[in-house]
Amino acid sequence: MNNKQFYKRLEEKIPHWQAQGWLDEIASQEILNDVQFDAKSITTDKSHKLSLILGIMGVMLLSAGAISFFAANWQGMSKLFKLSLLFSSMTGAYLAAAWALTEQRYPALGQSLLLLGVLLFGNNIILIAQIYHIDSHYPNGILLWTVGALISTIIMRSEAVLIAASILALLWSGMEIFDFRLIHWPWLIFWSIGVFIAIRQKYHLASHVIILSLFFWLLFSFNNFTRYASEGSIIQVYLLLGLVIFMLARAIKSRQYALYFLENLSRYAFVFAMIFLYVLSFPGLDLYPSLSHTSASESIKAQLSWLFINLVLMAAVIFLSLYHLKQTKKTIPLYKWLGFLWLLILFATLLLNIYFYPDFFSQGKEKYTVIIINLLLFSLVIGLIYSGLVEHKPFYVNTAFVIFTITLISRYFDTFWDLMDRSLFFIIGGLLLMFGGYWLEKKRRQLSLRCFNQQDGVTDD
Amino acid sequence: MINKLHKPVLPRILFILLIQTLLLVAMIASRQIILSSDTVVILETKPIDPRSLFRGDYVRLNYDINELQLDELSGDRTFKTNDTVYVVLQQSGQYWDAMAIYLEKDNALNSSEKKANEHKVLIQGVVKRVTNRQWDRDDKADVFVTSLRVNYGIENYFVPEGEGLKLERPEANDKVTLEIALDDDGHAVIKALLLNGIQQYEEALF
Numbered sequence: 001m002n003n004k005q006f007y008k009r010l011e012e013k014i015p016h017w018q019a020q021g022w023l024d025e026i027a028s029q030e031i032l033n034d035v036q037f038d039a040k041s042i043t044t045d046k047s048h049k050l051s052l053i054l055g056i057m058g059v060m061l062l063s064a065g066a067i068s069f070f071a072a073n074w075q076g077m078s079k080l081f082k083l084s085l086l087f088s089s090m091t092g093a094y095l096a097a098a099w100a101l102t103e104q105r106y107p108a109l110g111q112s113l114l115l116l117g118v119l120l121f122g123n124n125i126i127l128i129a130q131i132y133h134i135d136s137h138y139p140n141g142i143l144l145w146t147v148g149a150l151i152s153t154i155i156m157r158s159e160a161v162l163i164a165a166s167i168l169a170l171l172w173s174g175m176e177i178f179d180f181r182l183i184h185w186p187w188l189i190f191w192s193i194g195v196f197i198a199i200r201q202k203y204h205l206a207s208h209v210i211i212l213s214l215f216f217w218l219l220f221s222f223n224n225f226t227r228y229a230s231e232g233s234i235i236q237v238y239l240l241l242g243l244v245i246f247m248l249a250r251a252i253k254s255r256q257y258a259l260y261f262l263e264n265l266s267r268y269a270f271v272f273a274m275i276f277l278y279v280l281s282f283p284g285l286d287l288y289p290s291l292s293h294t295s296a297s298e299s300i301k302a303q304l305s306w307l308f309i310n311l312v313l314m315a316a317v318i319f320l321s322l323y324h325l326k327q328t329k330k331t332i333p334l335y336k337w338l339g340f341l342w343l344l345i346l347f348a349t350l351l352l353n354i355y356f357y358p359d360f361f362s363q364g365k366e367k368y369t370v371i372i373i374n375l376l377l378f379s380l381v382i383g384l385i386y387s388g389l390v391e392h393k394p395f396y397v398n399t400a401f402v403i404f405t406i407t408l409i410s411r412y413f414d415t416f417w418d419l420m421d422r423s424l425f426f427i428i429g430g431l432l433l434m435f436g437g438y439w440l441e442k443k444r445r446q447l448s449l450r451c452f453n454q455q456d457g458v459t460d461d
Numbered sequence: 462m463i464n465k466l467h468k469p470v471l472p473r474i475l476f477i478l479l480i481q482t483l484l485l486v487a488m489i490a491s492r493q494i495i496l497s498s499d500t501v502v503i504l505e506t507k508p509i510d511p512r513s514l515f516r517g518d519y520v521r522l523n524y525d526i527n528e529l530q531l532d533e534l535s536g537d538r539t540f541k542t543n544d545t546v547y548v549v550l551q552q553s554g555q556y557w558d559a560m561a562i563y564l565e566k567d568n569a570l571n572s573s574e575k576k577a578n579e580h581k582v583l584i585q586g587v588v589k590r591v592t593n594r595q596w597d598r599d600d601k602a603d604v605f606v607t608s609l610r611v612n613y614g615i616e617n618y619f620v621p622e623g624e625g626l627k628l629e630r631p632e633a634n635d636k637v638t639l640e641i642a643l644d645d646d647g648h649a650v651i652k653a654l655l656l657n658g659i660q661q662y663e664e665a666l667f
Contacts, residue, residue: 087485101474117477124485128485131619133650134488134614152477155474182543
């Protein structure tokens with residue numbers, strides 16, 4: 001519900017509350033004035049955001065123009081002239097930003113110019129590398145740019161520059177990961193600095209970018225981790241890692257710290273974990289942990305180290321889950337215990353996948369673990385819808401419907417393909433999906449609306 | 462997104478400007494110092510490829526010392542990708558060739574190859590590829606030879622637009638050579654580009 005709708009709703013409700021004697025006329029007017037002020041300030045904030053967005057788009061164009069200008073006129077300039085031009089353009093952008101930001105003359109323009117200064121700093125690094133034919137380890141150029149951007153954001157507390165710094169840090173790490181095949185731990189230092197600033201300054205948009213950059217970094221690093229273990233091992237570890245981050249974010253959030261950041265971190269981590277649980281649900285992908293080391297002793301050592309990592313992550317999730325259950329003020333509801341049981345079954349399945357695949361139970365096929373994972377996915381859907389409804393969290397309800405739809409479509413194509421006559425299956429399956437989709441969407445909307453109304457504390461009763 | 466601080470803006474922005482300018486000056490200075498070094502070697506190349514999309518034309522240079530066969534060199538024997546290495550260069554006529562390779566700079570400086578002759582210098586590089594087998598044309602079989610691809614940070618040379626092709630695909634008898642300045646740590650910077658011994662471009666101090 002937006003503020004205008006809320007104001008209108010209040011206007012309708014307040015006479016009733018006055019009639020009940022809950023509010024007097026002065027208090028009613030004060031409440032309406034306050035909400036009206038909020039609505040106006042949001043409108044002002046929106047117009048400010050528009051100026052900022054336009055400013056940033058202008059900065060991008062200017063920056064691209066500066067690169068093209070230098071590229072086109074490069075040979076016509078002496079080295080000293082080139083360097084003077086580079087430094088003076090960066091200085092000009094920063095001084096203009098200082099003018100616009102002083103006494104908040106033009107704050108949106110000032111932020112855009114500050115960003116322009118940071119982008120020109122990066123242009124200068126690239127162009128100086130060209131002047132001096134520098135060809136050594138090129139990610140270092142992006143590293144230098146990231147450092148410059150972080151310095152700017154620390155000193156000026158600019159969200160736009162922090163977003164740019166986070167993207168640059170990910171770009172730097174991506175180059176190291178893809179071009180130099182490194183598992184690039186130093187990136188985590190930059191990420192931690194970004195997290196600290198985003199939480200301290202309560203930056204919302206930057207929080208999303210920084211959280212997403214963590215999961216992109218993990219995805220980028222996937223291939224390099226597979227040098228040390230099979231894809232199945234890494235997928236299992238990523239699933240557990242997503243659950244650890246999810247539970248950890250919720251545990252810290254329960255202490256009323258960094259609420260916005262941790263809420264979003266837990267949501268993205270949950271989606272991240274679900275992606276890998278979904279990947280494990282595919283039959284025939286052979287995603288079981290295996291080791292490709294040649295010597296037997298190395299294999300045992302490596303296997304033990306992966307078992308250790310798995311167990312540590314599982315222990316962390318269990319510990320955090322118990323902590324979460326302990327935090328529950330009243331009697332722990334049944335669905336939370338069932339959620340805990342779900343986790344234990346998942347962990348048992350993952351361990352089964354590691355140590356009994358492929359021969360022990362399934363005689364060379366992974367079907368038992370895959371069947372259990374699929375059952376876990378579908379039971380999770382029910383659990384998520386229920387807990388989302390009880391805890392008034394539409395996110396879980398929506399996520400559950402997405403998981404259900406995607407998993408159902410996936411199983412439609414891979415599991416049942418050979419089991420029924422194809423054309424008949426398509427017709428019946430198609431109809432079922434269409435009606436199922438319609439019914440699910442209708443239910444989803446009802447549940448989301450109900451959650452939303454309960455969250456706002458407004459009911460129609 | 463708004464800066465809500467009320468501290469004076471100008472001093473803080475000037476501080477940012479100062480730090481970023483110092484970083485850029487350090488980048489320039491590190492190159493200018495090497496360019497002013499007295500140690501200059503001439504290396505043979507086989508230019509191969511042009512053009513950077515947003516940096517104009519450039520020549521990709523493939524030096525003879527980029528491909529090293531360990532059985533032809535003395536020094537260390539075991540290398541892996543991304544190792545930093547120190548290659549001892551020896552003057553042979555007009556040009557300089559690799560004669561030893563080490564993982565540690567001190568070992569390279571104290572090596573008998575370096576000590577024995579003053580006309581030897583160090584160049585620092587990074588191992589990009591290690592190959593342990595090579596096809597022997599005569600025997601028509603794989604032979605066990607460890608060869609390294611080493612980059613020295615001097616593999617690109619930016620040239621005026623449209624001139625990249627001339628250097629990258631020279632005439633049959635044309636020879637492209639590079640003058641390389643080196644500092645004491647073996648860091649290398651291109652000082653001049655020569656076509657058939659005639660200087661085409663020179664990197665002046667400013």
